[in-house]
Amino acid sequence: MNHEDPASERFEALLEEARPPTGGVTFQEIAFEVAPLLPLLSELPTEARAGGDYESFEFRECFTVLTLLGRRLALVDLTPTGVIQIVLLALDSVAGSDESPPDGFVRPVVAAAVEGFVLGREERVAQAAEERAAQPLKPLRIDEVAFALIASGVHEPAALSDCVDALGRAMLKADVEVAVVDLTQLGEPNRERAAAVFAADEITKMLGGVCYFTGVDSRWKAAAEDARVPLDALQIAPDLSGAIAAAREAARRGTEGTKPKWRALLDRLRR
Numbered sequence: 001m002n003h004e005d006p007a008s009e010r011f012e013a014l015l016e017e018a019r020p021p022t023g024g025v026t027f028q029e030i031a032f033e034v035a036p037l038l039p040l041l042s043e044l045p046t047e048a049r050a051g052g053d054y055e056s057f058e059f060r061e062c063f064t065v066l067t068l069l070g071r072r073l074a075l076v077d078l079t080p081t082g083v084i085q086i087v088l089l090a091l092d093s094v095a096g097s098d099e100s101p102p103d104g105f106v107r108p109v110v111a112a113a114v115e116g117f118v119l120g121r122e123e124r125v126a127q128a129a130e131e132r133a134a135q136p137l138k139p140l141r142i143d144e145v146a147f148a149l150i151a152s153g154v155h156e157p158a159a160l161s162d163c164v165d166a167l168g169r170a171m172l173k174a175d176v177e178v179a180v181v182d183l184t185q186l187g188e189p190n191r192e193r194a195a196a197v198f199a200a201d202e203i204t205k206m207l208g209g210v211c212y213f214t215g216v217d218s219r220w221k222a223a224a225e226d227a228r229v230p231l232d233a234l235q236i237a238p239d240l241s242g243a244i245a246a247a248r249e250a251a252r253r254g255t256e257g258t259k260p261k262w263r264a265l266l267d268r269l270r271r
Helices: 006-018 027-034 037-043 046-051 057-075 080-095 103-137 157-174 191-197 199-206 218-226 240-256 262-270
Strands: 140-142 146-153 178-186 210-214
Touching: 006 027, 006 037, 006 080, 027 057, 027 080, 037 057, 037 080, 057 080, 057 103, 080 103, 103 146, 103 157, 140 240, 146 157, 146 240, 157 178, 157 191, 157 199, 178 191, 178 199, 178 240, 191 199, 191 218, 199 210, 210 240
Parallel strands: 146 178, 178 210
Antiparallel strands: 140 146
């Protein structure tokens, strides 16, 4: 406990006594998150809390911190009920032993915390959706002749670069020289995303192979031009099935002709 702050001591004692649902988050972590709020509540005069102008500047900082607290508690996965209980305990900890938080003040306090909780929950949902969308970004083997990267969702350029690098590593490990990159379900094209995803062409060429792109619509073409990606140097197929067919044909031609000696070159460069 913080023995220099009576409000913190009271809050931690009330927390231990009430034991609200925390979803595995420790009381120490909750006390740490609540700590910035307690002095702000304590500094508000009792009469102001009882019937002040809650829209005034006097309350602005307090309600801002309450909103941030609600958001933080949502991000650590507390429930709305748990958040409200914790905020009410914070109010009790500064009210003193002989008074209760006025009802008129409780309502805006809870409303600010719930508003922050909703914001935090939206962040969690968006993060979970992004993580689910990233799952299909692993390279997929196609009939032993090629790897495909079928991207979906909206991803930051760094994430796309990681996926393209993973494609190159998979091709190198499996001794495969043909790739297919499908952009049909990949969202929000821009210069940075285009530069990241079309780097697959350079990687496959470094491996002595070829990369076929599909789903390259007008938006991706505009983004590629903005990123100074030479579209005329890319192999673009009208759809995924066409790209796979072209990949198989390229792999067949590769087995019939002289196989590039990129591995021997790589070994020499490592010496």
